[in-house]
Amino acid sequence: MxxxxxxxxxxxxxxxxxxxxxxxxxxxxxxxxxxxxxxxxxxxxxxxxxxxxISGISELRSITDEGDAIRIGAASTYQDVLDSALVKEHLTLLHQAVSEVADPQIRHRGTVCGALAHADPAGDVGAPVLALDARMVISGPGGERTVPAAEFFVDIFETAIGDGELLTSVVIPKHTGWGSHYEKFVRVSHQWAIVGVAAAVRSEGGTIAEARVGLTNMGSRPLRASAVEQALTGQPATEAAVAAICARAGEGTDPPSDLNGQADYRRHVAGVLTRRAVLAAAGGAG
Missing domain, CATH: 3.30.43.10 (Uridine Diphospho-n-acetylenolpyruvylglucosamine Reductase, domain 2)
Structure with a gap:
């Protein structure tokens, strides 16, 4: 049309x-x-x-080192993120998730902040940004304010961006040296995620010291598997130790039921993908 x-x-x-x-x-x-x-x-x-x-606003098309964090401007494309050595080194989880977004044409046009503002729960960047404790920088008539990712996503296609406001950047704490993995389940290449899991793990001597797990398309907004994160802490990074914990990733979620799968099917898949993502991340930690 x-x-x-x-x-x-x-x-x-x-x-x-x-x-x-x-x-x-x-x-x-x-x-x-x-x-x-x-x-x-x-x-x-x-x-x-x-x-x-806003794509031509030069100040918004930048990826900068803020010391303990990386700032990604609202006009920075997915491809800008993939080409950034800063993102690849310090925000590996985001780099991996962005590489799963659609196809090269879309990655050269679409933007990370645009996807965050659109807030589609099946989008690939919400879960990793949430898992990495990002902060959204929003500009408006009253000046600039910062909103934690945990408070930014309100509902499907709904965020904390108010009337007359603009998401100008996302600031993500560095997770240098953390292992990470984005596991995405689709039936057709380049499809929106039926279920996705973003995992980042910091290991010490074969033990999981910290874990971050974000869930894609398991509710009306990106979700954090906080109970799983807490239970993983202190566990050896082995399948025997983490399998039962990760299997509970879908508990308490409210995923959609559609032609790609019913809600209980998605909860099961979330557990399987979380186990895979956590083990892959733990294997690359350090």
Missing amino acids: IPAQFDYVAPATVQEALALLAEHGDDAKVLAGGQSLLPVLRMRLNAPGVIVD
């Missing part, structure tokens, strides 16, 4: 973008990579009067 008619503006700065959002209110939509917005427009599921394209 052809989208409804709209006006297109491309601000050069964040302040210009915020001024446009303030001027047009609910009639404006933000475009970064457009890989989620454009299909919505083509299907006429939304018909904004103004598209505010």
